[in-house]
Amino acid sequence: MDPSVNKKIIDGNSIARSILQNLVQEIAKFKPLQPGLTFIRAGNDPPSVFYVNRKQKVAAEIGIRSAVHLFEEKVSERQLLQTIDKCNNDPSTNGILVQMPLPPHLNQQFILNSIHPHKDVDGFNAVNLGKLCKEDDSGFIPCTPAGIFELLKASNVKVEGAHIVILGRSLIVGKPLALLLCQNKPSANATVTLCHSKTHGLESILKSADIIVAAIGKALFLKGNMVKDNVVVIDVGITRVNDPAHPKGYSILGDVDFNQVIQHASKITPVPGGVGPMTITMLMKNTFQAFKNQLSLKS
Numbered sequence: 001m002d003p004s005v006n007k008k009i010i011d012g013n014s015i016a017r018s019i020l021q022n023l024v025q026e027i028a029k030f031k032p033l034q035p036g037l038t039f040i041r042a043g044n045d046p047p048s049v050f051y052v053n054r055k056q057k058v059a060a061e062i063g064i065r066s067a068v069h070l071f072e073e074k075v076s077e078r079q080l081l082q083t084i085d086k087c088n089n090d091p092s093t094n095g096i097l098v099q100m101p102l103p104p105h106l107n108q109q110f111i112l113n114s115i116h117p118h119k120d121v122d123g124f125n126a127v128n129l130g131k132l133c134k135e136d137d138s139g140f141i142p143c144t145p146a147g148i149f150e151l152l153k154a155s156n157v158k159v160e161g162a163h164i165v166i167l168g169r170s171l172i173v174g175k176p177l178a179l180l181l182c183q184n185k186p187s188a189n190a191t192v193t194l195c196h197s198k199t200h201g202l203e204s205i206l207k208s209a210d211i212i213v214a215a216i217g218k219a220l221f222l223k224g225n226m227v228k229d230n231v232v233v234i235d236v237g238i239t240r241v242n243d244p245a246h247p248k249g250y251s252i253l254g255d256v257d258f259n260q261v262i263q264h265a266s267k268i269t270p271v272p273g274g275v276g277p278m279t280i281t282m283l284m285k286n287t288f289q290a291f292k293n294q295l296s297l298k299s
């Protein structure tokens with residue numbers, strides 16, 4: 001690859017690796033105690049199966065114990081709530097993660113709010129989202145937004161004063177990321193525009209962006225002619241498309257047309273190898289934090 005192109009790429013794998021290496025050492029200091037993370041997964045959505053396996057693998061590699069409760073697609077809300085209640089009261093579980101999307105008959109908000117805020121390492125509970133909104137640092141920040149924030153920091157991208165356009169207002173990425181980036185702190189202080197499917201004038205908004213975060217789940221949506229020169233682009237998209245030429249039978253596409261946008265961008269994340277590894281890393285960081293918080297509550 002042309003070295004000038006290579007320099008533009010934000011390598012999420014390597015940034016994640018260095019954070020994880022540090023975590024391994026920090027976690028080892030507590031031996032024989034180990035942080036514990038419990039996953040809850042309902043149904044067999046292939047990406048969810050893949051991501052929970054991946055998260056468990058990384059947890060094992062860095063010294064975090066994990067367990068998973070699997071349920072059928074038609075699981076009742078009561079069953080899930082009972083399991084969450086058990087985990088809330090189990091001292092060996094420091095973090096609880098309900099993998100999303102949940103089957104549509106379940107009330108997602110109700111389930112997420114039933115996780116004890118101290119164990120809500122995904123940060124989707126109303127208490128933790130409220131803390132994020134109020135700039136109270138004692139809560140957990142959702143993993144993908146936290147990972148994007150770390151990627152920008154590690155790549156020396158100046159956030160303060162920048163116009164950051166976020167495509168997508170999801171609970172998992174867009175909304176909490178907007179809250180994080182506009183916090184009144186020197187490391188944040190961005191001007192954030194949160195765009196969605198009903199946004200008017202998207203083209204001119206995108207053209208005025210210093211940083212674009214694409215999180216709408218539309219493969220190759222962002223094209224080269226939609227961005228200004230020197231923009232920083234973070235791609236959160238992960239759409240699977242059938243690809244008989246690929247050994248796995250599918251390939252993963254981002255929301256950004258990488259080959260086009262890299263011609264204009266000063267920095268850009270690839271898919272895979274950009275945001276994905278950071279999301280998992282931030283989950284590990286939150287779980288370790290939950291473990292330490294719970295130990296200090298006991299003593």
Ligand code: GUN
Nearest residue numbers: 098099100101122143172
């Ligand atoms: N599904 C996609 N991303 C996430 C995530 O960060 N956490 C959970 N629980 N589910 C997801």
